[in-house]
Amino acid sequence: MPLWKVYHPAGAYTAEDKKSLSERLTGLYASIPIPKFYVVILFEEVAKDSCFVGGEPHNKFVRFKVEHIARTLPGPVIREWWVRTVDEIIAPFVKDRGFDWEVSIDETPFDLWSLQGEIPPPFESVAEKRWVKENKASAYTLAEKLPVSLSLTPGIADR
Amino acid sequence: MPLWKVYHPAGAYTAEDKKSLSERLTGLYASIPIPKFYVVILFEEVAKDSCFVGGEPHNKFVRFKVEHIARTLPGPVIREWWVRTVDEIIAPFVKDRGFDWEVSIDETPFDLWSLQGEIPPPFESVAEKRWVKENKASAYTLAEKLPVSLSLTPGIADR
Amino acid sequence: MPLWKVYHPAGAYTAEDKKSLSERLTGLYASIPIPKFYVVILFEEVAKDSCFVGGEPHNKFVRFKVEHIARTLPGPVIREWWVRTVDEIIAPFVKDRGFDWEVSIDETPFDLWSLQGEIPPPFESVAEKRWVKENKASAYTLAEKLPVSLSLTPGIADR
Numbered sequence: 226m227p228l229w230k231v232y233h234p235a236g237a238y239t240a241e242d243k244k245s246l247s248e249r250l251t252g253l254y255a256s257i258p259i260p261k262f263y264v265v266i267l268f269e270e271v272a273k274d275s276c277f278v279g280g281e282p283h284n285k286f287v288r289f290k291v292e293h294i295a296r297t298l299p300g301p302v303i304r305e306w307w308v309r310t311v312d313e314i315i316a317p318f319v320k321d322r323g324f325d326w327e328v329s330i331d332e333t334p335f336d337l338w339s340l341q342g343e344i345p346p347p348f349e350s351v352a353e354k355r356w357v358k359e360n361k362a363s364a365y366t367l368a369e370k371l372p373v374s375l376s377l378t379p380g381i382a383d384r
Numbered sequence: 385m386p387l388w389k390v391y392h393p394a395g396a397y398t399a400e401d402k403k404s405l406s407e408r409l410t411g412l413y414a415s416i417p418i419p420k421f422y423v424v425i426l427f428e429e430v431a432k433d434s435c436f437v438g439g440e441p442h443n444k445f446v447r448f449k450v451e452h453i454a455r456t457l458p459g460p461v462i463r464e465w466w467v468r469t470v471d472e473i474i475a476p477f478v479k480d481r482g483f484d485w486e487v488s489i490d491e492t493p494f495d496l497w498s499l500q501g502e503i504p505p506p507f508e509s510v511a512e513k514r515w516v517k518e519n520k521a522s523a524y525t526l527a528e529k530l531p532v533s534l535s536l537t538p539g540i541a542d543r
Numbered sequence: 544m545p546l547w548k549v550y551h552p553a554g555a556y557t558a559e560d561k562k563s564l565s566e567r568l569t570g571l572y573a574s575i576p577i578p579k580f581y582v583v584i585l586f587e588e589v590a591k592d593s594c595f596v597g598g599e600p601h602n603k604f605v606r607f608k609v610e611h612i613a614r615t616l617p618g619p620v621i622r623e624w625w626v627r628t629v630d631e632i633i634a635p636f637v638k639d640r641g642f643d644w645e646v647s648i649d650e651t652p653f654d655l656w657s658l659q660g661e662i663p664p665p666f667e668s669v670a671e672k673r674w675v676k677e678n679k680a681s682a683y684t685l686a687e688k689l690p691v692s693l694s695l696t697p698g699i700a701d702r
Contacts, residue, residue, distance in 0.1 A: 228449065228488065232585055240433045244441065251439035261438035265447055265486060267391055268434040274558045275586040279579035279678060280569035282562065288583055290546065290610075292449075294488055304654045305662065312660045320660065327583060329546065329612055330655035336463045337489035342471045342479065344464065360438060387608065387647065399592045403600065410598035420597035424606055424645065426550055427593040451608075453647055495622045496609075496648035501630045501638065503623065519597060 229266040232288040289328040388425040391447040419515040448487040547584040550606040578674040607646040
């Protein structure tokens, strides 16, 4: 679900840095919970003098561009909490190293998305729980599309 | 209209592969029909150990990130059909080659878009049909902004 | 607020070109006014034969992909004006150099965004004005979240 693009100066991060940041971010999403393999993070070096902030070249800037697909963050409290939590996770990789940084998150359509050719199962469904456990995409049945907490509503009665 | 970003491992695709995939995807959009030159596909190599899935480096992963501008896919049937059709087209370039893959599509504003300095003509307009035929952007008249299937509605009458 | 990605052929722009285009675009946003440091522009070379337009490789194509966060462009007149104004600014860098080009702008959530760990202050607030003047992110007080043009509404009265 989330796609993270991390635009960073050349040489900013070692392979261990990238792995460490990826693990922490993945842990945050896994705690929602959503399947860990939904979390894709791409690190991309920006060439020298190819990043401009306020019209000036800035070679110590890290831009995090994120897309959420599997979940919408509902309401102002959760949205602020999320932004601040993400910032705590990335702080050791930006603030503590003297980089300037910016994070923005977009929310894109759940129903225009596929993984390994499978359309991801519905929110909090039996299949989604199985995907969390197995940590990989696989086919699922109609019954598995039902919510794990199944609850129907009253039959239609005379009004 | 659509912008496709294909993030792939270094060396995953030859020039012929890229052309072949681009032609197939372009053919799908051309069948809508929309002008072929609306379809822009950018292939981008992701450096080794710079792609993480589920917190682990993954060097055989292809991430397709798509933006639609000229058209919205209306309703769940067409949206599911589109996702599955795209997956069939890309399968020979991912599944059949042992890559893992993911596709997500965003829909962005039609009215914040220009090509060669021209604001694209309205949906199914005379000008759009001309752009399809000529396969390039050019100026158009007010009359060409009318729909090819022009139909007015009844005059206002006493109610 | 805006993030500009400029996908261009290798060698298309010198460091001076990039700076000049960045300054002009930043000037446009600064005139809104919004803080200049909100404007981030990333230039990215697309490798030869990795850009396809209409199914054909196109090595003289520049694709501008923009995201707006701090402001929404309200209404069709302002949206068309913006698209045309942006095109005038970029023309010397594309049209006048024989490149083909395309621009698209997305609008992403204001409330899923942070700069230097600070959530940007509200639209036209005292703090935003201070950020414009200081041209950097800093903490702000509750009082600074108020609009610069403060105006309350009448008290609740018997109806």
